[in-house]
Amino acid sequence: MNKFVYGFLFLASAALAELKPEPLMRIENLPEKYPPHWIIAVDAAFFHMSNGKVIVLDANSDNAATRYKGMFNGSFIPQFYQGKFESKMYIIETYHSRGNRGERTDVLTTYDKANLQPISEVILPPKRASSMPTNFHLQMVEDDKFALVYNFTPAQSVTVVNMQKQEVVGEIPTPGCALVYPMAGRAFASLCADGSMMSVQLDGNGGQLSSARTEKFFNADTDPIMEKAVIHDNVAYFPTFHGRIVAIDLSGDEAKPVGDWSIVEGVEGGWRPGGISVITADSEGDLYVMMHPDGTEGTHKYPASEVWQIDTENRSVRRRIEMALPVLTIAVTRDDELLVGTTIEMNIDVYNRASGSLLRTLSDFGQETPFMLHGAN
């Protein structure tokens, strides 16, 4: 009996000696400048909104374990802005003192891209618009010196934050006008219900210097413009419900409509733009518009079975890329190599942008409703 026990102990200690203890608490940093195929998925956690996430992924990796790079949280539909400079990312979020009730706190949080830790917070007036994510709830102008936060109480206004001083410096009323489209200078534009656009110039302190309105350039009843847009080279391109693209020049002191054209004229099948992000662009300025067939009143959020690549110079459809599974939102990586889209199954399909072939599907990375995608800057 004793011999047996000794024998067992001997075996156990031999096994222990062969095991090398794994180093614990090893924390690695990500590069400050993310590689070109990395993407950022903003997950609104639609079914329990206090637990939103921002997730960093390598879209070019077939290894499910290592393509997940990290995440940070964002409460009550965070609105995301990827800074112009490498090391930082930003979100605006909302907290309540009792989780889902109680005193409301809105905050603009700056995150370190390398370790995904919060660096700083600016407490905002608790009135940011709580709505589905767009790229235009939070924007910055003048090399990220001033942050602009879109408010809806439902009175509409924009909170201005000086990011160097990390303080709120003002609030600019934008009556009847929504969201924040950054202009080239120290200025922003907002899209107005009456079919015009408002431009606001800021002074050096972030106060309002002047404001102007364009003539009406769209009709919200006959062919509404979508608030989704992409800005390339200081021109904003807005799709309309019926399939036109409206271009607005944001390079001057005032937003200026510079033309519009149909991308569906002469095309069979009743194609219309739709989805969540709807439109993006590559580095050359080609547009990518999410399209669904048999469009009619009420289909403007339908997922896209095709993505149309638009040549803005010739105002023509360069090609139509078929999606293996319809997508709700798209992005192009900064080297233009990959086109990524959140599918109706809430995974991310990765396409070779040039060939249009499906390369892989990113799934099981802790996502639920990754409604917005961004190619890493």
Added chain:
Amino acid sequence: MARLTGCFIGFLLAAAFSSASADENRARINYLIHCQGCHLPEAAGVPGHVPRMHGFLGYFQHSERGRKFIMQVPGAATASLSDAHLAELMNWLLTAYSADELPADFKPYTKLEVSEYRPHLEKDPDNTRAEILSDIARTLPALAKQLKVDDGY
């Protein structure tokens, strides 16, 4: 015979009221579509966020500036309604929800009047509203008393 007479009387009543009730109905529907999302049913408003029109809107009719103002706030001025339908909607709101606050000489808006006011969109609604109300309150004790309780917001 009795049933037929009933039918006939019903028909006469319907004919007599159809034009007036159609307008009110359209105003109600336009309120549902264009206003109620924020101002809520019964024009109740949301304290601190959305002005209450029920029992309040009529005060603005005590000054020329106030009369223009409620047609120049973004919700009214930029609504996708024709001038005629906006006039009809506002006249209905004023009489249905704020008749007690109206001046004795209240005149309904005309389409022409709306077309004149509407293009001048109010740029600073909150401050202008406060100014207009304090001006009116100087000569209208009922509003002055009301403003001590709340400003209709």
